[in-house]
Amino acid sequence: MKLEVRNVTKIYQSNSKERTVQALNGVSFSVEEGAILGIVGESGCGKSTLSRIIAGLEEPTSGEVLISGERRAGIPRFIRKSSKRPIQLVFQDPYSSLNPRQTIFNAIEEVIRIYEPTLDGSALEARVFELLSSVGIGKDLSHRYPHQFSGGQRQRICIARSLAAKPEILVLDEPVSALDVSVSADIINLLLDLQREFNLTYIFVSHDLGIVKHVSDSIIVMLAGEIVEYGSWTEVMDTPKHEYTQRLIAAIPNLDKLKIKESGEQ
């Protein structure tokens, strides 16, 4: 399933229409099925707006989003609702994206009921356990509430919940930024495993080029609502053309660089 974004522009207006903010300006790119596209940029560069538009949570001011050549953004919501939803979104903060008053079993069951209404009883239960085990959460924990889990576990549950809709494209908006260092590597490994297992297409959005370059096949660098660099991960990392990309690369912590600094001091 191929994703295409054509010339997407998003302008936010204040209620009085006096002030406008251009969040996105003429953004175009495409992602092949089963590929991982990384989007990097600093806060305010429009990367979250873009991921929300791709996921259909917001409408672009102009431009279009096509999935397998079929137009998605810009068509009335009620029409879109009836068709299947191949795109799911995983958010940054696993603390605020789960309902605190719902057990994780119910949180996942709820999604399955929407997309597979024919499932019920033990088949439904089995599907919930299957999803939880695919992200490494045992079924003995399924009756618990979100607050009983750690941040890393909660992010796993959010990922399971998004997989419940059987998506083909997963938009990951800063999926590890809120997690501890030792836990985030674990989540990245899980995401890479799932991507291969289900042949998913990822849009991986992050401010951290170090992680983006590790997971992505191709990389987009955004600055002030525009794409300033777009290419395969090797092109972007080895021969960055834009000055801003070069600055981002220089900001990646590098153990080799540290060693040079240390030995240079002696």
Place this chain on the structure above:
Amino acid sequence: MKTLLSVKNLTLSTTLDEKLLVDDVNFEILEGESVGIVGESGSGKTLTALSILGLLPKGVSQNSGAVTFQGRLISQADKAALQEVRGNRISMIYQDPMTSLNPMMKIGKQIQEAARAHGANDDESVVLKALADVGIPSPETCFSSYPHEFSGGMRQRAMIAMSLLLQPNLLIADEPTTALDVTIQRQILNLVNEQRQRNSMSLLWISHDLSVVAELVDKVIVMYAGRVAEVGTVKEIFERPKHPYTAGLIGSLVKRKHQEKMISIPGNPPKPWTVSTQCGFADRCVNVTQKCRDSKPELVQEGDRAYACFHPMNEALL
């Protein structure tokens, strides 16, 4: 070099149900030295820093511990001594500059107020110079602006200007770059480093990010589950980590082939009070034995480094 600050046997727990939060932490900062405390959320790094200035939040009490600064004991009991040290001798900058600046007050006024409160020169010219020193492009505009008119990076610069105005001997920085963009983070790191060298002050930098700390400090203290897991110079810690937790953290920084599995530490960090009689890292450790679950490893000194582990790593990592 003389010892500037020493923290001895610091133990903190929740007041209400006496849950252990920080367990017997000891360390020293020499004059002019920069020290980093690294740990995940809940490891007790921020509480340790706050207790130095007697700023512990409500509900956390200090069971034991002595903080000595320039040879003088500073404690909660001696409010006057504490007040003399705060701001004047030890300054602190926090993670989120938006919540540490007063939104209703112009930046210049706030800095003047801080100077006046500590009996320093509060002339406008002094404040303008302080703002220029931290790389704010037009100090005059900044002086008469409100915090919301500035970006996160600029606000953090203003905070740093305020904290350096009194020329402290020690600057405590609690994750001051975590809320900032990576390119801005780099600028702030360079700025703090520059200022530290220019004013020959000591630095205590607290972070969850080992790589950020490594670029800035001489000595690293790794905290895990409320305890000190390992202490050493940056070079030693990176090249030959002794504690398996440190080794795991560094492992996750090591370059991996594209899309290959990253080195990760399985499991989650425990709450300090659940592991008060055993090694906190036992459940996630590769070298674990029964001994680690039956008893608590003490911090052993080995030359100028120390670690708390029964089964330390032997081989060099890099």
